[in-house]
Amino acid sequence: MIYLDNAATAFPKPAEPLRRALEQYLEAGASPGRGGYDLAVEAEYEVDAVRRKVRRFFGGGEGWRVCFAYNATDALNTLIMGLTQEPCHVVSTRLEHNSVLRPLHHLAEQGCISLDLVPFNSQGYVEPQAVAAALRPDTGLVMVNHASNVFGTVQPVAEIAALCREHGVELLLDASQSAGLYPIELEKWGVGGLAFTGHKSLLGPTGIGGLVLSPRVNPLPTRYGGTGVDSINLVHTMDYPHRLEAGTINLLGVLSLGQSLDYLATPEHGQALSRERELCARLAQGLAATQGIELYCAQGPGERLPLLSCNVKGMRAGDVADILDGDFDIAVRSGLHCAPLLHQDLGTSPHGAIRFSLGAFNTAEDIEAALEAMERIGSTAAAKGR
Ligand SMILES: Cc1ncc(COP(=O)(O)O)c(C=O)c1O
CATH class of the missing domain: 3.90.1150.10 (Aspartate Aminotransferase, domain 1)
Incomplete structure (x- = not known):
C-alpha cells in the first residue's frame, strides 16, 4: 500500500521513539504531580522536561506556558472558549478547519461573539492587509490556520501578527499541519500562541496535543476538576499549567511526544x-x-x-x-x-x-x-x- x-x-510512525516512551512509561508511569513519593515526582519531572522541549520547539520564550490536551481540536476548544468568556469580535479565515470554524460558529450562534472570516487569495494565501482591514476596536481574538490542510500554503503569520499588535490584539495559530514540517518561532514572530496536535508531522501517537501560550494570552478555564494542587479550594486553580488541564494527563502521550521531538531534531x-x-x-x-x-x-x-x-x-x-x-x-x-x-x-x-x-x-x-x-x-x- x-x-x-x-x-x-x-503513517507509518518511527517505531523507536514510541518504544522508548513505552519503556519510560512502564518504568515510571505513576500519576505526575499527584504524590510526594519518588515515582510520582519522577513522572512529574519527565512531564516538565517535555513541556520545556515543546516550548523551545515552537520558539516560545521564558515564561511561556505549555498545556497539554488530547489533540488540536481539544486544545483549540480550550483556547477559543477560554478567550471568549466576555462578548467580543473574532477574526478568522475561510481557510480554517472545522476544529476552529465549528467552535466559532457555535459561539456566534449563541450570540457570544461576532465573527468575520477573511478570504484567501487565488494562490491560497491570506493577505495580512485583509486581516488588518477586518480588525475592530472590540476584536478580542484573531485565529489563523498556519498552514492549509488543503493547499499546503503557509500563511505569512509574522506580518499578520505585526498588524494585529498595532491594533492591540493577539494572533493565535492552528499549527496542526505546520508543526513538525515548518520551523515555528512564536516569540520572534510576535505570535501570541498556538494549538498543536501530536499525531501528524510531530510523528507522535494520537491522543496528545496542546497549547503553547505567551504570558499575554490567558484563557479562562472552561473545564474544572482535579489538579493535584490547591485541593481545598472548590474553585479551579488559575495557575498554569493546571488552569487549562483538568484531570490526569495522557502521560504515555506526553512521553511519546518528548521522544518524537528528539527524533525530529536528528x-x-x-x-x-x-x-x-x-x-x-x-x-x-x-x-x-x-x-x-x-x-x-x-x-x-x-x-x-x-x-x-x-x-x-x-x-x-x-x-x-x-x-x-x-x-x-x-x-x-x-x-x-x-x-x-x-x-x-x-x-x-x-x-x-x-x-x-x-x-x-x-x-x-x-x-x-x-x-x-x-x-x-x-x-x-x-x-x-x-
Ligand atoms: C488544519 C487542521 N486543524 C485542526 C485539525 C484537527 O486535528 P486533530 O484531529 O488532531 O484534533 C486538523 C486535522 O486534520 C487540521 O488539518
Missing part, C-alpha cells in the same frame, strides 16, 4: 523532510503535466508544505480516491477535508478534491506510481469525454 494521507495522520529526519519536499515538487510538476487534472494552488511563490489537492475533470473526488485505493492500492483523502468554506470558495463543494500528502517514509517510487495512476485515470476520463 502506498500511503499518501499523512496530513490526516502520519539529521536523519532533516534529510527525510528535504526528500519529502523534493518528492512533492515532482508530484506537482507531474500532475500539472497530466491530461485532465485540475491542480489547486500548487504553483506560485510562497511557503508550502508537502501536500497538494486536485481533481480529475468530470469525475467526483470520492470516485477517484476509490479507484486509487481499489485499483492501485494508493491511500489519499478525498472530500472536503473538514474545510467546508475553503471548498465552497474554490468551487469544489460539495464533492471536494483529492489530497496527496507526503510523509517522511515516502519514496520516489511511490510518487511515480501515483503519477502513473493519475495519468491512467485522467486519460480514461478524457476518453469517455468527461
Whole structure:
C-alpha cells in the first residue's frame, strides 16, 4: 500500500521513539504531580522536561506556558472558549478547519461573539492587509490556520501578527499541519500562541496535543476538576499549567511526544523532510503535466508544505480516491477535508478534491506510481469525454 494521507495522520510512525516512551512509561508511569513519593515526582519531572522541549520547539520564550490536551481540536476548544468568556469580535479565515470554524460558529450562534472570516487569495494565501482591514476596536481574538490542510500554503503569520499588535490584539495559530514540517518561532514572530496536535508531522501517537501560550494570552478555564494542587479550594486553580488541564494527563502521550521531538531534531529526519519536499515538487510538476487534472494552488511563490489537492475533470473526488485505493492500492483523502468554506470558495463543494500528502517514509517510487495512476485515470476520463 502506498500511503499518501499523512496530513490526516502520519503513517507509518518511527517505531523507536514510541518504544522508548513505552519503556519510560512502564518504568515510571505513576500519576505526575499527584504524590510526594519518588515515582510520582519522577513522572512529574519527565512531564516538565517535555513541556520545556515543546516550548523551545515552537520558539516560545521564558515564561511561556505549555498545556497539554488530547489533540488540536481539544486544545483549540480550550483556547477559543477560554478567550471568549466576555462578548467580543473574532477574526478568522475561510481557510480554517472545522476544529476552529465549528467552535466559532457555535459561539456566534449563541450570540457570544461576532465573527468575520477573511478570504484567501487565488494562490491560497491570506493577505495580512485583509486581516488588518477586518480588525475592530472590540476584536478580542484573531485565529489563523498556519498552514492549509488543503493547499499546503503557509500563511505569512509574522506580518499578520505585526498588524494585529498595532491594533492591540493577539494572533493565535492552528499549527496542526505546520508543526513538525515548518520551523515555528512564536516569540520572534510576535505570535501570541498556538494549538498543536501530536499525531501528524510531530510523528507522535494520537491522543496528545496542546497549547503553547505567551504570558499575554490567558484563557479562562472552561473545564474544572482535579489538579493535584490547591485541593481545598472548590474553585479551579488559575495557575498554569493546571488552569487549562483538568484531570490526569495522557502521560504515555506526553512521553511519546518528548521522544518524537528528539527524533525530529536528528539529521536523519532533516534529510527525510528535504526528500519529502523534493518528492512533492515532482508530484506537482507531474500532475500539472497530466491530461485532465485540475491542480489547486500548487504553483506560485510562497511557503508550502508537502501536500497538494486536485481533481480529475468530470469525475467526483470520492470516485477517484476509490479507484486509487481499489485499483492501485494508493491511500489519499478525498472530500472536503473538514474545510467546508475553503471548498465552497474554490468551487469544489460539495464533492471536494483529492489530497496527496507526503510523509517522511515516502519514496520516489511511490510518487511515480501515483503519477502513473493519475495519468491512467485522467486519460480514461478524457476518453469517455468527461
Ligand atoms: C488544519 C487542521 N486543524 C485542526 C485539525 C484537527 O486535528 P486533530 O484531529 O488532531 O484534533 C486538523 C486535522 O486534520 C487540521 O488539518
